[in-house]
Amino acid sequence: MTAALVLTGANGFLGWHVRVLARTLGLPEPIIVDRSTLAAPARLAQSIDGADRVIHIAGVNRGGPEEVEAGNVNLARQLAAGLRACGTPPKTVVFANSIQAGNGTPYGNGKAGAAALLAETTRWLGSDFVDVPLPNLFGEHGRPHYNSVIATFCRVLADGGTPQVSGDRELALLHATDAAGLLLGTTEQRPTVRRTVRQLADQLERFASIYRSAEIPELADRFDVRLFNTYRSHLAPAPVGLTRHADARGNLVEAVKVHGGGGQTFCSSTVPGVTRGQHFHLAKVERFVVVRGEAEICLRRVLHDEVLRFRVSGDEPAVVDMPTMWAHNITNVGSGELTTLFWSNDLFDPANPDTYPEAVS
Known part of the structure; x- marks a missing residue:
């Protein structure tokens, strides 16, 4: 052989x-x-x-x-x-x-x-x-x-x-x-x-104290990112609810609060029945927040079989952070358009996207 x-x-x-x-x-x-x-x-x-x-x-x-x-x-x-x-x-x-x-x-x-x-x-x-x-x-x-x-x-x-x-x-x-x-x-x-x-x-x-409130700690260098991802791997992936601030003008939700850093934020719309994602990252810290519509987020650790599934809604905003080396996707399971806010800790680099195709299931 x-x-x-x-x-x-x-x-x-x-x-x-x-x-x-x-x-x-x-x-x-x-x-x-x-x-x-x-x-x-x-x-x-x-x-x-x-x-x-x-x-x-x-x-x-x-x-x-x-x-x-x-x-x-x-x-x-x-x-x-x-x-x-x-x-x-x-x-x-x-x-x-x-x-x-x-x-x-x-x-x-x-x-x-x-x-x-x-x-x-x-x-x-x-x-x-x-x-x-x-x-x-x-x-x-x-x-x-x-x-x-x-x-x-x-x-x-x-x-x-x-x-x-x-x-x-x-x-x-x-x-x-x-x-x-x-x-x-x-x-x-x-x-x-x-x-x-x-x-x-x-x-x-420090990482644990800040992250308990769904905030992102300062990730000053490569080592910090990998140490933070190591800590996150010991937490069970799950949606974390966000506080909605409401007054006569409407509602406000703080989706991402980063200590000492920025990153990149972008937004997408998805028509019913369509799935985005189907990949994993080696180091990128990535956050999903559904702001309108209904979605199912699925995650699976690479080389493992168990799939975790979470239903999230824009009516009750929650963050779902993607663990590194876990394949993930998001599907519009509602009847209308899905709007999702995405945040990652670094700027997208087409020459080194840190994104590897992998179907969740």
């Missing part, structure tokens, strides 16, 4: 981001290698034989010291056995390593051992080996108390709690989509940002 892309650890946090980014790049659907296939050399060889690129993400992050160290080496050993069983070895093998490799901890030693084993195996086979040491990763749909302190803080805040900082230190941070680009070989840049744990907790608390 020949495949363009093969992934281990594809169903984890980083694996999902790699699959989403590959989708935006128009790459063929990758072959997913699960743990049972990794443990079966002949079956594994069938999956990776002649592949253009094998990305090894599967690892052991939690457990006892011996379990973590030996677990990461053993997974690499299983992949190596499959590589040696191939009739046509893959062109390139990429290892999602860690900057902690070789730091003397069980995790660091396990990662270093895995890298050394794969480097030797690919050298012997004639495949290219790409070792990608990654810093602390964050991003949408990270697993709290497992993937990162940011995911933990976001979950605590989403549940109405207050993050607790114990042992403040500086972290080197990289968004998971940027890490995915390095693993796919589509970028050589490492837009790493350094923040202390305390700084992260304080910024996320």
Whole structure:
């Protein structure tokens, strides 16, 4: 079997981001290698034989010291056995390593051992080996108390709690989509940002406090946008009602209030039965507000099946913010014209629209 892309650890946090980014790049659907296939050399060889690129993400992050160290080496050993069983070895093998490799901890030693084993195996086979040491990763749909302190803080805040900082230190941070680009070989840049744990907790608390009232916090740079989107991924998508101010002249509704920024606002009309959207964004913060008519807004996380559906009306204005990496659409389900206000945090750039076609259902 020949495949363009093969992934281990594809169903984890980083694996999902790699699959989403590959989708935006128009790459063929990758072959997913699960743990049972990794443990079966002949079956594994069938999956990776002649592949253009094998990305090894599967690892052991939690457990006892011996379990973590030996677990990461053993997974690499299983992949190596499959590589040696191939009739046509893959062109390139990429290892999602860690900057902690070789730091003397069980995790660091396990990662270093895995890298050394794969480097030797690919050298012997004639495949290219790409070792990608990654810093602390964050991003949408990270697993709290497992993937990162940011995911933990976001979950605590989403549940109405207050993050607790114990042992403040500086972290080197990289968004998971940027890490995915390095693993796919589509970028050589490492837009790493350094923040202390305390700084992260304080910024996320500000985001949560402002966003609870449906207002948008200041998003001064690329990191802020991605951190805000990470926080939003821990909130269940849902319409948020807006306050209507009425007097003898009529009604007024404040649809978008942005702290320290602008963005772009535009309006559309849609005839009955027509659907707009059917796409997703990697980073864009986007808000829908129906100001006249009846609509159904549908959302689905990319590579997942569940579809969320919300009925909204201009008679009871509400904001619905689109989560990043969720396909979304809006359909006029009324008998008259639908008027919708849209807002995004950045100006539309035709050369880089951050809009990827994807039907919701």
